[in-house]
Amino acid sequence: MLKSLLALFVMVALPHALSVTSPTTPRLILIDEDGSGPGGSNQMAIMTLLQSPQAKVLGITMVSGDAWEPEELKHTLRMLELIHRTDVPVAPGALFPLVRTRQETMLWQRLYGTVAWLGAWGDAAQQTGSAPMHAPEMMPAQTEGEPTTPPLPEDAAHFLIRQVHAHPHQVTIYAAGPLTNIALALSIDPEFATLTQGIVIMGGSLNPNTNDPEFTTNPRHEFNFWFDPEAAHITLRAHWPRIDLTTVDISIKASFTQAMLDQIAASPQPAAQYIAHYSQRRYYLWDELAAAAWLDPAIITAERRLYLDVDLSHGAGYGDTLAWDETNKPERDLQLVHVQTDLDLPRFTHMFVQLMQAPPQHP
Numbered sequence: 001m002l003k004s005l006l007a008l009f010v011m012v013a014l015p016h017a018l019s020v021t022s023p024t025t026p027r028l029i030l031i032d033e034d035g036s037g038p039g040g041s042n043q044m045a046i047m048t049l050l051q052s053p054q055a056k057v058l059g060i061t062m063v064s065g066d067a068w069e070p071e072e073l074k075h076t077l078r079m080l081e082l083i084h085r086t087d088v089p090v091a092p093g094a095l096f097p098l099v100r101t102r103q104e105t106m107l108w109q110r111l112y113g114t115v116a117w118l119g120a121w122g123d124a125a126q127q128t129g130s131a132p133m134h135a136p137e138m139m140p141a142q143t144e145g146e147p148t149t150p151p152l153p154e155d156a157a158h159f160l161i162r163q164v165h166a167h168p169h170q171v172t173i174y175a176a177g178p179l180t181n182i183a184l185a186l187s188i189d190p191e192f193a194t195l196t197q198g199i200v201i202m203g204g205s206l207n208p209n210t211n212d213p214e215f216t217t218n219p220r221h222e223f224n225f226w227f228d229p230e231a232a233h234i235t236l237r238a239h240w241p242r243i244d245l246t247t248v249d250i251s252i253k254a255s256f257t258q259a260m261l262d263q264i265a266a267s268p269q270p271a272a273q274y275i276a277h278y279s280q281r282r283y284y285l286w287d288e289l290a291a292a293a294w295l296d297p298a299i300i301t302a303e304r305r306l307y308l309d310v311d312l313s314h315g316a317g318y319g320d321t322l323a324w325d326e327t328n329k330p331e332r333d334l335q336l337v338h339v340q341t342d343l344d345l346p347r348f349t350h351m352f353v354q355l356m357q358a359p360p361q362h363p
Contacts, residue, residue, distance in 0.1 A: 026056040027197075028170050029294070030163055032093070032156070033287070034065025034119075034177030034224075037075030038144040039278030041256075042066060044356070045176055045202075045287030046076065047271055050085050051355040052295050058163050058171065061156035063093040065177040065227055068120045068136040070095070077147035083270045084360040086149050093156030094180035095136055097228035100319075112316040116214035117223050144278060157184035161192055168195045174294065175235070176202040176287035178224050183231035186238050198242030202290040203232065204308060204321040205248035206339070215248060218320075222248050225310050226319030232310040236335060243337045245308070246290035247321075250300075250340045254285045260353055267357035275356055285352070292348055292355075293340065299351070302342035307334035 029049060037043045049055045062073045073092050080086050102121045109115065122133040134140065152159060160181065164171050173196055175182050182199070185192045193199070205222035208215045215221065225232040236243070256279070265276035293299045307329045311317040323339075324330065 024054060026052075026054055027172065028056050028058055028167055029172045029174050030058050030160055031060045032063060032160070032173065032175045032177065032179075032181050033060065033072075033076070034063050034067065034069075035060075035072040035076040035079075036065075036067035037072070037079060037278070038142065039275060040281060041283065041285060041287050042072075042176070043075065043079050044256075044275065044279060044285075045291050046079070047083065047274075048288050048291040048352065048355055049174065049295070050080075050083070050088065051271055051358050051361060053361055054295050057088050058167070059089045059091060059152075059159060061091045061093045061160060061181050063156065063177045063179075063181045064095055064097075064120050064136070065224065066119045068095065068134075069093055070136065071139060073151055074139070074142060074147055075144070077149045077151065078142060078144050079274065081147055081149055082144065082274045087363045089152050089159075090149075091152040091154055091156045091159040094184060097178065097180055098183060098230040098234075100228060100230070104314075108314075108318065115218075115221065115226070119223060119227055156181040157188055160185045161189045164192055164195045169197060169241075172197045172294065173199040174291060175199060176224075176290055178228040179203070179231040179235040180228045183228075183234040186234055193238035193240045196240060198244065199235070199240050200244045200246075200290055200294045201235070202246045202251070202287050204245055204339075206321060206323055208247075208249045208252055210252050212252065215252075220311075220317070220320035220322075222321060225321055229310045229312055229319040232319075233312055236308050236310065236337070237333060239335065243335060244290075244294070245337050245339050246286070246293065247339060248286075250343060251284045251286040251289055253343060254289050254345060254348060256282050256285050256288075258282065260349060263353050264356045269357060269359050271355075271360070272357050285348075288352055289343065289348060292351055293343070296347070296351060299343050299348045300340045301344050302340075304339045304341055306337055306339050308337045308339070309334060 203224035309322040311320045
C-alpha cells in the first residue's frame with residue numbers, strides 16, 4: 001500500500017516539478033543595430049536581448065546610422081567583453097546608405113530646412129548630447145577601452161542570410177537602425193524574408209503627441225527611415241510572415257529616467273555596471289522598447305494595422321513615413337504592419353530594469 005502511494009505521489013508531483021524548473025526554450029533572434037556607444041540606447045537594446053533567458057541571440061550585425069559602422073563595431077565588441085558575452089558573433093555591415101549621400105543631404109537641408117539629428121553625417125556644432133562626428137575612416141579612442149575580440153570575417157548581409165537558412169522559419173530579425181543590411185540581404189536572397197518568423201523594426205513616425213522640436217513640425221520624419229529611405233522601402237515591401245513596428249509615437253512614452261539608472265547601478269552585475277559607467281544620458285528608450293516588446297508582447301496594449309512605405313521623391317518629404325489603412329491604400333504590393341501605439345509602461349520599466357540588473361546569460 002505504501003509503495004502504491006509513493007508511486008502515485010511521484011506520478012503527480014514529478015510533472016509539476018518539471019514544469020516549474022524546466023527552462024522555456026529560448027527563441028532565436030538576429031540583431032541588426034547601429035551600435036553607437038559606449039552605453040546609450042543602441043547598446044542597451046542589444047543588452048536587453050542578450051540578458052533575457054527567452055532569447056538566443058545568433059549574432060549581431062552593424063550598420064552605419066547614429067555613428068559610422070567601424071566605430072560602432074568596436075563599441076559593440078567591447079560591450080560584449082565587459083558584460084561577459086563574447087560568445088556572440090558580430091559581423092561588420094554597410095558603411096553607407098544605398099543611395100543617399102552626405103552631399104545630397106547637406107543640399108537638401110539648404111532647400112527644405114535642417115533636421116535635429118544627422119547621425120554619422122552630423123555637424124558637431126549642430127548636434128548636442130553626442131561625441132563629435134567624424135569621417136568614416138577615423139577611429140577615435142574608446143573611453144571604455146579597445147576590444148581584443150575580433151569581428152567575423154563575413155559581411156552582415158551574408159551572415160544574416162546564412163543564419164536564416166540554417167534555421168528556416170525559426171529566426172526573428174530585430175532591426176533597430178537604418179535598414180541597409182536588411183535591404184542588401186533581401187536583394188541578394190529572394191527567400192530571406194519568407195524564411196524568417198518575421199521582423200521587428202524600430203523606425204517610422206506617424207503623429208507623435210509631443211512638444212519635442214525634432215517632431216513637432218515634421219511628424220512623419222524619423223531618423224532610421226530617413227538615413228536610408230530606399231532600404232526602408234525595400235524592407236517594408238518584402239513578404240515577411242509578420243512585421244512589428246515601434247515608431248516614434250510610442251517610443252516617446254518610454255524614457256530612461258534617473259530612478260531607473262539608480263536601480264540598475266545598484267546591481268554589481270557586469271551589464272548593470274556597464275550602464276552605470278557609460279549610459280548617463282537620459283532620453284527615450286526607442287530600441288529597448290522594440291526589443292522588450294518582442295520578449296513580452298503584453299507590454300504593447302494597443303496597435304494599428306497599417307500599410308507602410310517611405311517617400312522616395314527626393315523632395316521635401318524624402319525619407320518620411322507613408323501610411324494607409326485598408327480603406328485608402330494604393331493598388332501596390334504593400335504589406336500589413338503591426339504598428340504599436342501604446343504600452344504598459346510600468347511593466348516595460350520593471351522588465352528592463354530587471355534584465356539590466358541580472359547576471360550574464362550563459363550560452
